[in-house]
Structures are given as C-alpha cells and as structure tokens.
Amino acid sequence: MVIFRELLSPVAQQWLVDLFFRLGDSSLRGGFGCFEQGPHGRRLLNYGHRAQYVDELAEFPAAFRQLHESIQARVRDCKHCGDAPASVAILNYYCGRSSGMGWHVDADTEPPHATPEEAHGSAVVSLSIGDSCHFRYRDSGARSATERSVRLNSGDVLVFGGPSRKVEHCVSDLDVSGRPQWLSMPSGRINVTFRMW
Numbered sequence: 001m002v003i004f005r006e007l008l009s010p011v012a013q014q015w016l017v018d019l020f021f022r023l024g025d026s027s028l029r030g031g032f033g034c035f036e037q038g039p040h041g042r043r044l045l046n047y048g049h050r051a052q053y054v055d056e057l058a059e060f061p062a063a064f065r066q067l068h069e070s071i072q073a074r075v076r077d078c079k080h081c082g083d084a085p086a087s088v089a090i091l092n093y094y095c096g097r098s099s100g101m102g103w104h105v106d107a108d109t110e111p112p113h114a115t116p117e118e119a120h121g122s123a124v125v126s127l128s129i130g131d132s133c134h135f136r137y138r139d140s141g142a143r144s145a146t147e148r149s150v151r152l153n154s155g156d157v158l159v160f161g162g163p164s165r166k167v168e169h170c171v172s173d174l175d176v177s178g179r180p181q182w183l184s185m186p187s188g189r190i191n192v193t194f195r196m197w
C-alpha cells in the first residue's frame, strides 16, 4: 500500500468536485445520477448519508481519463503496487454527517472487462478530496487481524495493489478540520476510485 500525499493539485481537486456534482445530479442526468435535489436545497443521496456513482471509465470525460493515466504512470514508477489499469471509476460523496463506509474488500467476482487474474493483479487507486477521514484496513478473512488506520487528507492518493489488493477496508471519522479553505464544495468528502472490477 502506498500513499502519495497531496498528489492532486488544487485545480484538479476543484475540477473533480465540480465533476461529481454535475455527473451525480439525477435531475441533470435523466435519473442516472446518485443524488436528487430535495426540499430546502437538501440533497437526497442514494445511500442516505453517502452517495455513490459508478460508471465505466470510458464513459468519463477525456481529462478524467488522462488524470487516471498520469496517476497510473506514478504507480508503475514507484514499483510497489504493480500496475493500475482500470475499467471503472467510482465517485463516492460522504456528506458532512456521514458515518463513512463499512468494512469490505474491493473484489467483485465477475469482471466484465478483465479476467480474475487481471483484476487481482491491478492496483486500486483512491483519491481523497474535502474533509479528512480515517481509512482503516486489515488482512481480509481474518477477523482477529491487526487493524491499522491511516488519515487521508484532501489531495492524497492511496494505492493498494499486489499483496494489499484484497485488503479489507472501511472509512470512518470524517474530519472537517482537514478541509482546504480554498475548496468550494458542500460539507463532506469526495473519493474517486479507479479500478478493475
């Protein structure tokens, strides 16, 4: 597992925030977003306290795919997590009161565009924007496994590949104190994940 601290420029972070609120808005996307505009300016998120938007990487704008390629090159160069090809991108938004995301492994069983070997051999690339959070992780399948935690701040890029590809992980403890002053975004945190299924 590798963290590139503050890899994302402020311009890239703001661009990703704006992209999320554009792509995620169901009223602009014929119902295919991940949140609805509710009464009094409230957003109704598809998972209650958080929203998740998933699509094939090929469906995203060219600049988004270029961002993935440049991070992929960094991952290759560092030689710790293998390669990081991706077939999909996931945009997660946690509202300011969100309890985060529960324990899980990023390992879907039927990759549409990748063999299981390709999927398991490809690193997950995970971008953080907005509030800070704790990313907690442990060896999958072992309930007594030692749990570790790392704080993710706006602009950080976390990569888990190779032996850590199937690490069990969760997100908790959103912390507004880590939020950059210049970022224009509703309260909460955005995560962008690139991965093979």
Ligand SMILES: O=C(O)CCC(=O)C(=O)O
Pocket: 090, 092, 101, 106, 126, 135, 169, 171, 191, 193
């Ligand atoms: O929000 C994060 O940092 C992680 C999100 C995640 O684990 C997922 O979408 O599978």
Ligand SMILES: [Fe+2]
Pocket: 104, 105, 106, 169
């Ligand atoms: Fe995950």
